Amino acid sequence: MSRKIKLLIIVILFAGLVAAAVLYLRHVNIPLLEPRGSIALKERNLIYFALGLSLIVVIPVFFLLGWFSWKYRESNHSARYAPELDHNALSEALWWAIPSILIGILSVVAWTSSHQLDPYRSISSSNAALKIQVIAMDWKWLFIYPKQDVASVNYFQMPVNTPVEFQITSDAPMNSFWIPQLGGQIYAMPGMITRLNLMATAAGSYNGWSANISGAGFADMTFIAQAVNQSTFNSWMKHNLSTRRILDYRAYDQLAAPGVARPSVYSGVSSGLFNYEAEKIMAPMNSSPAPKISAPHAKLNMYKM
Secondary structure (H helix, E strand, O other), X not given: OOXXXXXXXXXXXXXXXXXXXXXXXXXXXXXXHOOOXXXXXXXXXXXXXXXXXXXXXXXXXXXXXXXXXXXXOOOOOOOOOOHHHOOOHXXXXXXXXXXXXXXXXXXXXXXXXXXXXXXXXXXXXXXXXEEXXXXXXXXXXXXXXXXXXXXEEOEEEEEOOOOEEEEEEEOOOOEEEEEOOOEEEEEEOOOXXXXXXXXXXXXXXXXXXXXXXOOOOHHHOEEEEEEEOHHHHXXXXXXXXXXXXXXXXXXXXXXXXXXXXXXXXXXXXXXXXXXXXXXXXXXXXXXXXXXXXXXXXXXXXXXXX
């Protein structure tokens, strides 16, 4: 078999791999690249921008790697020996200047986008923001609607095109709250409250999960975030209030026990439960534990983040 035929086979195989990869990516569901929220869309575009800049260097480097390997192979005696290219000022300036410029561009973009996509930054909208308090447990997620006096486990609803302000803490080891199609992840930590602002721009059910390994039930620590229209959200709230299932401190302790839970809802939440959970780990060691039957009415203070 001649060298030209071998080279042609290699080129065809490479082109086939590229085509297969493109077809696979077009039909596979990659939540991170299929945004359904304003924040996730900006993050996806930022990924594409960084990838495009990187390819300016990556593609020529891999092309030259293959070309040099072929041209200067041992059997090619016609290749010209050019030692003067070593420490050539023009060549070195070129291959140092281009990456330096790209890194400078990425630095500016990273700086500006870090402020624009700050998870604590409120989202501008004509609709009033919805507040949801989130508690990470072993191995489940609890969502509390403080204004509506409703709570749900491993499932929550939100109106489309309405900003959602999440307050997040943990009842267990450090965890990570993430809905890839709506925005980036943020950590849930005991004794601390982190914040995340998201907004769904299209109706649908979006998978959420923990992005931080936290024990034996970690793989099942998933939830559904469902974006619906305002009337459907109001109907869901009305239905929840009719269940007459109260999340008091005793029920909370039972729910917080390690184990996987099915989606469920509560029609009432004991006052101060989220604040107590966020601050109980910070109580002095010599003090008596806060009561779990009546609300402690704890106030958020320096433990906020």
